[in-house]
Amino acid sequence: MVKAVVGANWGDEGKGKITDMLGSAADIVVRYQGGANAGHTIVNQYGKFALHTLPSGVFYDNITNVIGNGVALDIPVLIDEIASIISKGVPAPKLLVSDRAHIMMSYHKNFDAYEEERLGKKSFGSTKSGIAPFYSDKFAKIGFQVSELFDDDLLKEKVIKIAEMKNVLLTYFYHRPALQPEDLYKELVAYRQKIEPFVCDVSLYLDKAIKKGKDILLEGQLGALKDPDHGIYPMVTSSSTLAAYGAIGAGIPPYAIQDIIVVCKAYSSAVGAGAFVSEIFDEAAETLRLRGGDGGEFGATTGRPRRVGWFDCVASRYGCRLQGATEVAFTVLDVLGYLDEIPVCVGYEIDGEVLTDFPVTHRLNKAKPVLEVLPGWQEEIRGIKDYENLPKNCRRYIEFVEEKLGFPIKMISNGPNRDDIIYKR
Helix, strand or coil: CCEEECCCCCCCCCCHHHHHHHHCCCCCEEEEECCCCCEEEEECEEEEEECCCCCCCCCCCCEEEEEECCCEEEEEHHHHHHHHHHHHCCCCCCCECCCEEEECCCCHHHHHHHHHHHHHCCCCCCCCCCHHHHHHHCCCCCCCCCHHHCHHHHHHHHHHHHHHHHHHHHCCCCCCCCCCCCHHHHHHHHHHHHHHHEEECHHHHHHHHHHHCCCCCEEEEEEEEHHHHHHHCCCCCCCCCCCHHHHHCCCCCCCCCCCCCCEEEECCEEECCCCCCCCCCHHHHHHHHCCCCCCEECCCCCCCECCEEEEHHHHHHHHHHHCCCCEEECCCCCHHHHEEEEEEEEEEEHHHHHECCCCCCHCCCCCCCEEEEEEEECCCCCCCHHHHCCCCCHHHHHHHHHHCCCCEEECCCCCCCECEEECCC
8 A cells, every 4th residue: 555645735734743643553664755955853762863864764663765856866965864873773764766766966966055145135945956957957858867876878978068068157157167067977877886785677677566565655845835836926836735745756656656655744844935815923933943843843954944834724724635645644732732822724814815725826925814713732742642631632633633634643743752642433
């Protein structure tokens, strides 16, 4: 059976924890899109980890971890990440990398940084991980596939063409040093030596696994509102964040995906620029930010303070619908235990009209939150295992959100550890 674990919102929903938790019953975990520009925070018996490229199944001996063709493959980050988890006592993971994955080059990161600098105050809030330039090159058909690393003649010819194209922008637009073909070739040869032990035909491997009835988890990066087609464009990422893309980014049939677990946070958070209707500020934001997650709401990749806000029913229902949720995992609920009242965004007021369906970006920028206030429970809920043992007002909050979403909440995370989970029947 193939399950997808994806986000409903802007990312940072807790997908890594849910994937790590479900890993005990899985055979394979697949990263199918995105790159090292965002991280999944995981807490388990080995410690606390922020994974950027590795799939979240690497902490289980029984799991084969797969990096699919849809991933922006940053080879140095991947190799460093493997070494980092091993240094903390984690057994060397079983890892396969698609021969059709495209390679993140050093110049992609440079172009990302140059463009953010050029845009100044109008920048996209990029992590400068090279994501937009990478995917631009992929779809312009001037990227490097992993399989090409093993064709020396092709590489030597291609680096000359790439340098010619890039140097026009570097020299005349950004006023930066030109690329040298011989340097690009050396970079690619170094990548070949590092990645060779892991390379395989991932699509064929997964096809055989599906036919054998293996349990496969597809792990998404970021959330539905960062999707380039359906998100808060242009403040989005450059690869599709939807479960539907899992079939493309892993190389499997779309009908193979039978269960889509959409992760929602019990409040909202986001890193980077873009519309965020339920965002809060000042002391209320700082308190929620410091209490949030495990160690506070700070980006797993960048360390930047996350923007925070109240739960947004409009955005989350939209995200669940786009993802095709068969069930919802509701995370970090324990964080809200300090509040005597909890506002929830149930609509958007735009030009005097209240909307409950998510609008396009230019209208979203005018939106003001319509809030409904629920009573808090003001109790510690970590350690509770049965839904019926949660405080009455806590259950009321969950059921209110579930009704507004229109999708069943089946899992509730009430702490950072793997076993801090409640199953709601």
